[in-house]
Amino acid sequence: MMTKAECTCGWSAYSEDRPNARWRARQHRSTIAVSTADLMSLVMLISEHVIPLSLFPALRNLDDAVRTAGNLPAVEVSTADLYPILRQANRPWIYRELPYIPRLIAAVEASDRWNPIGMTDSVKGYCEFLASSHGLEMAEWTRRVTPTLAP
Known part of the structure; x- marks a missing residue:
């Protein structure tokens, strides 16, 4: 009745059928290059706010990517980690004056135009x-x- 996509990193997601589970697994494995400065600003901002516990692994992965990037202008991160953090950050009244959030959202949505970030509120x-x-x-x-x- 249900299928489950799994990864060796511990990620898993239930789907209604096998093609959807495969699509979710491909999305989980996909990566995107984003500005290191933008990502570092996002990680610092989100780490200062109350977020759901389910987002902590994604935030930790993004933080690790920023720390290992050093002085590189761009860093390669998993869209599976970046997507839920950006969804949490895309709140109209809290972050509307921060230019790096729209840039990161545009980068993620350009890589997958069928799955927009949207707002949580x-x-x-x-x-x-x-x-x-x-x-x-x-x-x-x-x-x-x-x-x-x-x-």
Whole structure:
């Protein structure tokens, strides 16, 4: 009924059929070259924030890649490690002013255009953040920013 893709590194993922499991395994093995400076900034930023425990192995792998890169301008990392970290980092109100996150997302999405990063938080969460940053409740903020149509 279900198939499972596995790797010697300990990674595994269930799939609905064998072709999907093979696709997941290929995605797990694929690597991408990214800027060492951008990756180092991302690792430092994410390590300072609360993240799900399931992301710690990926963060550790990215940190190891940055440490072994030294002064090289680019580093080769697994998309299986970079994808979930970027998905966690792609939050509109927290990281919108950091230029390296869009660059890393563009690099990953260019390597796999069928699997976009997307945002982990909803538009509603962003609107609630904006309302609270202005000291307003969500209903009051919505009332103030919603345009009214003249009769």
